Amino acid sequence: MGNSYIPSSVRLERIEEETDDTRTFFFDRKIDSRPGQFLEVSVLGYGEAPISINSSADENLRLTIRSVGNVTGAVHRMKPGDEMGIRGPFGRGWPLDEMEGKNLLIVAGGIGLAPLRAAILDIIRSRERYGNVALFYGARSPELIIHKKELGEWAKEMDVKVTVDVCDEYRKDICSAWKGDVGVVTTLFDKYRIPEDSTAFVCGPPVMMKFATKELLKRGFTMDRIYVSLERHMKCGMGMCGHCQIGGRYVCKDGPVFSVAEFVKWAEKPEEMEGVL
Amino acid sequence: MGTHMPPDRPESTVVHEGFFDEDYRARYILAVEELGHLLEEIAGERSLFAPVGDSFRRIEALESISQDGVRALFGPKKVFFPDYQEIFRFDARGRVEDALKPEKRAIFGARACDVRALGMLDRYFGEMDEPFYKTARENTLVVGLTCTESMPSCFCTQFGGLSDAGLDYDIWLTPLNDGFLAESGSEEGKRILASLSLPEADEEHLRAKEELIKRVEESMDWKPIPDELIFSSMRDGLEHPVWKEIAERCFACGKCNMICPTCHCYDVRDETDLYGNGKRVRVWDACHLFRYGLVAGDHNFRGKRLARAQYRVYDKFYYPVERYGRFACTGCGRCLDVCNADIDLRDILKRITGGTAHGE
Ligand SMILES: Cc1cc2nc3c(=O)[nH]c(=O)nc-3n(C[C@H](O)[C@H](O)[C@H](O)COP(=O)(O)OP(=O)(O)OC[C@H]3O[C@@H](n4cnc5c(N)ncnc54)[C@H](O)[C@@H]3O)c2cc1C
Ligand code: SF4
Numbered sequence: 001m002g003n004s005y006i007p008s009s010v011r012l013e014r015i016e017e018e019t020d021d022t023r024t025f026f027f028d029r030k031i032d033s034r035p036g037q038f039l040e041v042s043v044l045g046y047g048e049a050p051i052s053i054n055s056s057a058d059e060n061l062r063l064t065i066r067s068v069g070n071v072t073g074a075v076h077r078m079k080p081g082d083e084m085g086i087r088g089p090f091g092r093g094w095p096l097d098e099m100e101g102k103n104l105l106i107v108a109g110g111i112g113l114a115p116l117r118a119a120i121l122d123i124i125r126s127r128e129r130y131g132n133v134a135l136f137y138g139a140r141s142p143e144l145i146i147h148k149k150e151l152g153e154w155a156k157e158m159d160v161k162v163t164v165d166v167c168d169e170y171r172k173d174i175c176s177a178w179k180g181d182v183g184v185v186t187t188l189f190d191k192y193r194i195p196e197d198s199t200a201f202v203c204g205p206p207v208m209m210k211f212a213t214k215e216l217l218k219r220g221f222t223m224d225r226i227y228v229s230l231e232r233h234m235k236c237g238m239g240m241c242g243h244c245q246i247g248g249r250y251v252c253k254d255g256p257v258f259s260v261a262e263f264v265k266w267a268e269k270p271e272e273m274e275g276v277l
Numbered sequence: 278m279g280t281h282m283p284p285d286r287p288e289s290t291v292v293h294e295g296f297f298d299e300d301y302r303a304r305y306i307l308a309v310e311e312l313g314h315l316l317e318e319i320a321g322e323r324s325l326f327a328p329v330g331d332s333f334r335r336i337e338a339l340e341s342i343s344q345d346g347v348r349a350l351f352g353p354k355k356v357f358f359p360d361y362q363e364i365f366r367f368d369a370r371g372r373v374e375d376a377l378k379p380e381k382r383a384i385f386g387a388r389a390c391d392v393r394a395l396g397m398l399d400r401y402f403g404e405m406d407e408p409f410y411k412t413a414r415e416n417t418l419v420v421g422l423t424c425t426e427s428m429p430s431c432f433c434t435q436f437g438g439l440s441d442a443g444l445d446y447d448i449w450l451t452p453l454n455d456g457f458l459a460e461s462g463s464e465e466g467k468r469i470l471a472s473l474s475l476p477e478a479d480e481e482h483l484r485a486k487e488e489l490i491k492r493v494e495e496s497m498d499w500k501p502i503p504d505e506l507i508f509s510s511m512r513d514g515l516e517h518p519v520w521k522e523i524a525e526r527c528f529a530c531g532k533c534n535m536i537c538p539t540c541h542c543y544d545v546r547d548e549t550d551l552y553g554n555g556k557r558v559r560v561w562d563a564c565h566l567f568r569y570g571l572v573a574g575d576h577n578f579r580g581k582r583l584a585r586a587q588y589r590v591y592d593k594f595y596y597p598v599e600r601y602g603r604f605a606c607t608g609c610g611r612c613l614d615v616c617n618a619d620i621d622l623r624d625i626l627k628r629i630t631g632g633t634a635h636g637e
């Protein structure tokens with residue numbers, strides 16, 4: 001029987017700067033994956049970290065990684081030509097199959113746009129299969145926006161609104177050039193039209209997912225029409241090590257994408273939903 | 278057990294389910310003097326593990342095996358799921374060497390609660406065919422032993438008691454006056470017993486086994502609570518005051534996790550030397566520990582002790598029922614034996630189902 005802990009190797013071809021601490025890494029081959037799934041990225045001597053697949057299945061693998069510690073730091077030190085290990089893809093991603101003919105609202109915060117990119121590309125590729133689609137994206141400030149170039153391209157195919165949390169006189173250097181909205185991402189819900197009867201895909205930091213869910217529920221979204229992608233400590237990615245468990249579900253295997261309607265039945269609710277459910 | 282299934286129970290595949298087959302059943306009488314022959318037969322081509330003192334250990338000399346009539350404090354879990362396990366080795370140039378190597382093993386002296394716990398690990402690790410557990414399980418002969426006494430912390434009668442019915446083993450021994458009733462539960466077990474040319478057991482021996490089980494079960498200080506009542510009380514009892522009370526006493530030390538035969542969480546680490554050669558290892562972890570749920574940005578999804586104390590108990594009596602249709606506790610009482618705060622699952626079960634606490 002095979003040892004499913006042994007990673008297979010991919011070669012790094014190119015690196016693109018996204019923000020101060022976040023880069024997109026381009027690899028030498030395609031991965032058969034579905035939007036919202038993730039890989040366990042392995043650097044020998046450092047360990048593994050779960051990273052969302054940023055690429056759609058018909059382009060070479062890309063990963064957008066923020067350097068926060070051991071493994072992510074080691075990946076950031078890699079140079080084109082270096083090899084790295086991966087295991088996966090793991091998990092259940094965004095339920096795009098069920099969205100055919102429907103309107104969609106995609107809500108992303110900060111680096112949370114990265115796990116949604118593959119879904120956005122899939123939607124654009126078969127644009128006629130979906131109804132109205134809007135992407136509401138919020139970052140703390142203009143220099144923290146990722147996938148900047150692509151956001152403009154996506155705007156041709158869907159309603160793209162980008163906002164930053166703060167941009168005032170204290171940040172003139174950066175903010176004088178900012179022409180977009182100011183305010184947290186949920187303020188876009190009132191400024192712009194949310195596609196009617198839409199289903200929401202939400203990904204971002206825990207607080208952002210909490211407030212987005214709260215505001216969407218207030219605006220008449222039913223729980224089964226709000227999907228969020230959870231982040232948890234993960235050690236195996238296969239539903240074995242127990243670390244990612246919440247309410248008896250494995251985020252790595254049963255998720256990471258869940259609908260809010262699923263959470264409400266659990267005996268332990270995601271902390272992201274504290275005060276919401 | 279636990280017929281109370283929520284409609285959205287996730288799909289799961291189960292290994293070893295329904296493994297036991299009456300075709301493999303043969304019953305013999307093994308005289309005390311014959312036990313050595315059986316052990317030699319078993320240990321011949323296998324490494325033997327059995328209780329020595331309070332713990333299952335690799336056996337070098339048969340005389341060292343403990344003669345206790347009840348479970349050991351440290352059960353046989355680590356034979357299948359070691360506390361420290363190499364997953365693979367690597368060198369500085371990125372070459373990887375697989376550490377998955379089957380070894381023929383046998384455990385002797387596993388109790389009903391130990392084997393019932395293996396059935397639970399079969400479900401957890403069977404979901405994704407975890408390679409190390411599966412390899413160990415497939416290569417290990419299981420010889421069970423009926424208890425002849427109970428410990429003050431035992432309450433296995435809640436979960437099936439001393440009976441081996443429905444358990445997945447190769448050979449089951451029950452101490453009787455004139456030796457052991459030896460029963461096979463697998464093809465391999467049947468072959469081994471047959472090779473010893475033993476006299477066959479009769480109805481009388483089976484009745485003696487029933488009586489022994491009854492006597493030991495009655496010695497336990499536990500009156501079983503209906504499974505459905507436990508499940509529904511857990512479902513409705515998230516805000517019950519008992520959780521706050523145990524959280525105030527609990528040290529969050531994780532000992533109860535480490536000792537539990539069905540706890541299965543692990544951490545994965547890389548260990549390297551100065552030259553960059555090393556190994557990736559898997560070590561036991563515990564959901565009671567603070568850093569268990571910590572992620573980047575210092576978010577801790579179970580940062581409160583209350584949440585962790587409650588989680589361990591829900592992960593025995595609620596979540597596994599949803600996912601696998603059974604409790605993940607065997608009533609072995611080990612978690613109480615090691616707990617410095619005297620946290621007793623029996624108290625919690627009584628309180629939450631509306632009874633009074635143990636000893637009140
Ligand atoms: C499904 C999923 C998808 C993710 N996708 C991305 C992505 O696309 N891009 C990205 O930059 N990040 C992503 N993350 C977060 C990323 O996994 C963590 O930042 C990373 O594991 C930190 O590892 P490290 O070794 O660099 O940090 P460490 O040195 O291990 O520690 C830094 C901090 O991260 C925490 N941490 C350690 N291990 C994990 C872990 N396995 N999961 C979460 N936190 C951990 C530590 O507790 C500590 O607070 C994702 C996480 C999940 C669960
Ligand atoms: S052994 Fe006792 S004190 Fe330690 S974590 Fe378990 S319940 Fe808490």
Ligand code: SF4
Nearest residue numbers: 537606607609610612
């Ligand atoms: S929870 Fe306690 S009593 Fe139940 S199986 Fe684990 S150690 Fe034994």
Ligand code: FES
Nearest residue numbers: 237240241242252
């Ligand atoms: S990451 Fe190990 S169980 Fe989910």
